[in-house]
Amino acid sequence: MIRSLYYLKAMGYDFADRARLGPQKIDHFKALYSSVSSCTLCNFYKSRKHPLMERAEKSVKLLILDTHAQKSENESGLLLNGSKGEILQRYLKDALGLGRDEFYLSYVFKCFSGGNHDDFSLQSCLPFFWNEIEIIRPKILLCLGEYAFRALGFSDFSSTRGGIFAHKNFFILASFSLEFLDKNPSQKKEFVSDLMKIKGYL
Numbered sequence: 690m691i692r693s694l695y696y697l698k699a700m701g702y703d704f705a706d707r708a709r710l711g712p713q714k715i716d717h718f719k720a721l722y723s724s725v726s727s728c729t730l731c732n733f734y735k736s737r738k739h740p741l742m743e744r745a746e747k748s749v750k751l752l753i754l755d756t757h758a759q760k761s762e763n764e765s766g767l768l769l770n771g772s773k774g775e776i777l778q779r780y781l782k783d784a785l786g787l788g789r790d791e792f793y794l795s796y797v798f799k800c801f802s803g804g805n806h807d808d809f810s811l812q813s814c815l816p817f818f819w820n821e822i823e824i825i826r827p828k829i830l831l832c833l834g835e836y837a838f839r840a841l842g843f844s845d846f847s848s849t850r851g852g853i854f855a856h857k858n859f860f861i862l863a864s865f866s867l868e869f870l871d872k873n874p875s876q877k878k879e880f881v882s883d884l885m886k887i888k889g890y891l
Contacts, residue, residue: 718746725799730813733800739766751792752827756836763801784884829890834866
């Protein structure tokens with residue numbers, strides 16, 4: 690066993706001690722942001738120019754979970770700084786009347802992934818998200834896309850999409866990702882219909 694570990698190390702693998710296998714629960718937003726900024730648990734940190742999370746805590750009722758950020762967000766450090774972000778903000782403004790300061794955005798992957806995902810990176814990032822949601826304490830969580838929904842441990846996206854259900858101390862609504870809508874524009878009306886269901890929770 691030890692010989693195998695030395696062999697893997699010689700091949701370039703790095704090993705974390707047990708204390709680094711996952712982030713500990715953090716009670717303050719600034720400390721959480723700092724922890725994400727310095728995380729090296731998976732290889733995505735090598736592409737990180739900025740941590741892909743909000744820069745400040747917000748007192749809001751809606752938290753939106755998307756899978757991954759665009760390159761422009763990684764470059765600038767500003768979430769929603771790109772074409773996808775502009776489209777999402779327009780949907781939220783038109784359907785719910787929400788401005789940028791009235792919702793909190795979270796990504797499954799806190800470092801730029803280039804659209805890639807793997808199970809190890811997912812398990813490294815998920816504790817950060819659950820920590821975020823405990824600090825923000827939203828009333829409702831909007832999951833954009835099947836991957837974000839399944840990443841939280843849920844299944845049956847097709848039958849669940851558009852429905853609202855309680856989970857822990859908040860509600861969840863799963864809907865389409867913007868990437869899906871871009872390829873399936875006929876579903877945009879359904880997406881807006883899903884958003885409208887959130888109104889009563891805001």
